[in-house]
Amino acid sequence: MTITLTTDTNTPKSIRESPLLLETTTEFDPSIAGCAIVDGLIYLKNRFAWSGTKIANILHLPPNTVNTWLKNGNIPIHSSILHPDTQIIIHLLAIHRSLEAMFDNPLHQQAWLSTKHPELNAIPEKLMGKSIDGLIFIRQYLDYVRGRGA
Numbered sequence: 574m575t576i577t578l579t580t581d582t583n584t585p586k587s588i589r590e591s592p593l594l595l596e597t598t599t600e601f602d603p604s605i606a607g608c609a610i611v612d613g614l615i616y617l618k619n620r621f622a623w624s625g626t627k628i629a630n631i632l633h634l635p636p637n638t639v640n641t642w643l644k645n646g647n648i649p650i651h652s653s654i655l656h657p658d659t660q661i662i663i664h665l666l667a668i669h670r671s672l673e674a675m676f677d678n679p680l681h682q683q684a685w686l687s688t689k690h691p692e693l694n695a696i697p698e699k700l701m702g703k704s705i706d707g708l709i710f711i712r713q714y715l716d717y718v719r720g721r722g723a
Contacts, residue, residue, distance in 0.1 A: 601653040610648050610659065613666045618643070620669070620679050631701050631708065632661050661705055664712045671715035
């Protein structure tokens with residue numbers, strides 16, 4: 574039996590040589606970023622069956638603002654230096670990303686958020702709702718837990 578190995582000379586040797594990267598622009602587009610962030614919020618809203626007002630409360634933003642963003646499908650972003658409100662949304666989306674990585678079932682994700690954890694001595698959702706620092710703390714905690722293989 575003879576095995577013949579062929580090599581494709583067109584295959585990039587590194588990811589930097591990938592045709593996909595060569596064809597795309599690295600220039601920041603605020604309108605694309607604003608739509609992408611709202612898409613993430615809409616996914617989170619639907620996944621957890623949260624209202625826009627509940628999301629606004631967790632983000633410590635006015636409900637009218639968040640509901641307008643959700644309705645319009647865009648967050649106004651003006652430069653690559655993100656406003657603190659937008660940064661907080663990214664923290665919330667990162668929390669959701671971590672929960673998605675840990676649990677396939679959204680009910681388990683919701684249970685994690687609404688259950689008191691002895692190591693935190695708190696219910697994550699309540700801690701996130703108390704302050705922006707609480708939201709960031711939960712994100713950091715999940716990043717830590719995921720980093721050690723949980």
